[in-house]
Amino acid sequence: MDVAIIKYNAGNIYSVSYALKRLGVSPVITADPELLNKADKVIFPGVGEAQTTMDYLKEHKMDAVIKDLKQPVLGICLGMQLMCRHSEEGDAECLGIFDAEVKKFIPHRHEDKVPHMGWNTITQVKDGLFTAQLENKFVYFVHSYYVPVNEYTAATTNYIQPFSASLHKDNFYATQFHPEKSGSVGEVILRNFLKL
Amino acid sequence: MLAKRIVPCLDIKDGKTVKGINFVNFRDAGDPVELGAQYSREGADELVYLDITASHEGRKTFTELVKKVAANISIPFTVGGGINELKDVDRLLSAGADKVSVNSAALRNPSLIEEIAKNFGSQVCVVAIDANYEDGDWICYLNGGRIPTEKHLFQWAAEAENLGAGEILFTSMTHDGVKDGYANDALSTLADNLHIPVIASGGAGKMEHFRDTFARGKADAALAASVFHFGEIGIADLKLYLNKEGINVRI
Numbered sequence: 001m002d003v004a005i006i007k008y009n010a011g012n013i014y015s016v017s018y019a020l021k022r023l024g025v026s027p028v029i030t031a032d033p034e035l036l037n038k039a040d041k042v043i044f045p046g047v048g049e050a051q052t053t054m055d056y057l058k059e060h061k062m063d064a065v066i067k068d069l070k071q072p073v074l075g076i077c078l079g080m081q082l083m084c085r086h087s088e089e090g091d092a093e094c095l096g097i098f099d100a101e102v103k104k105f106i107p108h109r110h111e112d113k114v115p116h117m118g119w120n121t122i123t124q125v126k127d128g129l130f131t132a133q134l135e136n137k138f139v140y141f142v143h144s145y146y147v148p149v150n151e152y153t154a155a156t157t158n159y160i161q162p163f164s165a166s167l168h169k170d171n172f173y174a175t176q177f178h179p180e181k182s183g184s185v186g187e188v189i190l191r192n193f194l195k196l
Numbered sequence: 197m198l199a200k201r202i203v204p205c206l207d208i209k210d211g212k213t214v215k216g217i218n219f220v221n222f223r224d225a226g227d228p229v230e231l232g233a234q235y236s237r238e239g240a241d242e243l244v245y246l247d248i249t250a251s252h253e254g255r256k257t258f259t260e261l262v263k264k265v266a267a268n269i270s271i272p273f274t275v276g277g278g279i280n281e282l283k284d285v286d287r288l289l290s291a292g293a294d295k296v297s298v299n300s301a302a303l304r305n306p307s308l309i310e311e312i313a314k315n316f317g318s319q320v321c322v323v324a325i326d327a328n329y330e331d332g333d334w335i336c337y338l339n340g341g342r343i344p345t346e347k348h349l350f351q352w353a354a355e356a357e358n359l360g361a362g363e364i365l366f367t368s369m370t371h372d373g374v375k376d377g378y379a380n381d382a383l384s385t386l387a388d389n390l391h392i393p394v395i396a397s398g399g400a401g402k403m404e405h406f407r408d409t410f411a412r413g414k415a416d417a418a419l420a421a422s423v424f425h426f427g428e429i430g431i432a433d434l435k436l437y438l439n440k441e442g443i444n445v446r447i
Binding site: 018022107110113114116118120138144158 | 266416417
């Protein structure tokens with residue numbers, strides 16, 4: 001199977017690559033539209049700042065390439081946020097694959113620390129990336145912005161308020177958490193994506 | 197609910213795991229990648245790898261080790277030791293580390309914290325503080341606890357947060373190696389003062405100590421080394437115990 005990881009100015013690309021290799025898949029890391037289009041699966045990872053990253057994608061005309069992908073695509077963390085319509089982080093116009101807004105966490109209590117960092121549970125999981133056995137399992141998050149629960153929400157996590165731990169629409173899948181850093185649960189989720 | 201984290205710490209010298217008792221004598225405790233993988237399987241939530249070799253050669257060995265850890269282990273890990281400038285951070289993050297911890301270099305040059313946060317994000321920047329309780333005050337130390345500074349724990353932790361630290365890793369030199377529990381009073385004050393997570397370090401000897409540092413010390417994570425390396429406490433058993441004691445942990 002050909003898996004492509006979108007190469008752009010974001011961190012964490014190699015962690016995803018390592019995780020796939022542990023599952024026996026050797027991904028290609030590329031920004032080449034041709035390689036991305038012909039891959040069986042595409043992963044859009046990301047750690048970084050929304051506005052800077054969107055500027056980079058637009059400048060390199062990668063925004064249109066990502067939106068037009070027809071095979072299963074998995075956005076991770078910032079990748080998921082950039083697949084939404086707009087982000088409060090740098091007031092960024094994003095890809096608009098999911099008609100949803102990315103908002104900044106506002107702490108309610110002193111204990112509500114931002115970023116939301118560490119292991120938290122996923123609930124109300126839906127088919128696609130998830131199976132019923134993954135309900136209430138812990139996955140690893142690091143983020144300061146979140147996508148509210150909406151019609152595309154495929155898993156929910158509660159921190160400060162319930163938010164989208166995962167989104168799904170057509171061939172586009174996304175996780176706010178890092179499956180590549182989520183131990184054996186993350187491996188199951190990545191395997192499920194590779195099976196789509 | 198966000199889980200409290202259990203964090204085994206591996207001190208690395210010349211590519212091998214060691215553990216200091218009160219920062220001096222060392223005992224050998226195994227292969228770092230194997231040990232990390234085993235902790236991950238047992239349920240560790242994160243790992244910390246600290247490079248305690250200062251030589252240039254040792255640093256290259258450590259970077260190679262970081263690559264191996266990233267390739268083999270599927271939970272987040274922090275690396276520290278010998279990080280003096282931004283290019284050290286870049287080298288270690290590029291090798292696959294999720295976070296870096298800075299200690300002496302940040303005390304000498306606090307703007308390093310700001311630079312790391314600006315270039316890589318606060319979430320990668322752990323500020324490690326070694327402090328000793330002396331005459332009613334917590335004094336911060338440089339160079340693995342060898343040189344006292346003018347800085348006080350609470351003041352320095354708040355300053356680090358303002359500069360962009362993503363987490364504070366507080367090691368009580370007073371409690372480290374003594375195995376009589378964490379510095380829960382100081383930890384609790386840190387938790388009340390700060391808006392970023394605090395990792396408790398120094399003093400773990402029994403399972404109760406972990407419970408107490410989460411419940412009384414209000415720590416977000418608890419770090420320990422020798423109790424895990426020498427098999428005195430199993431991580432899986434510890435998590436079951438904490439769960440039974442009402443602490444939210446990932447099982």
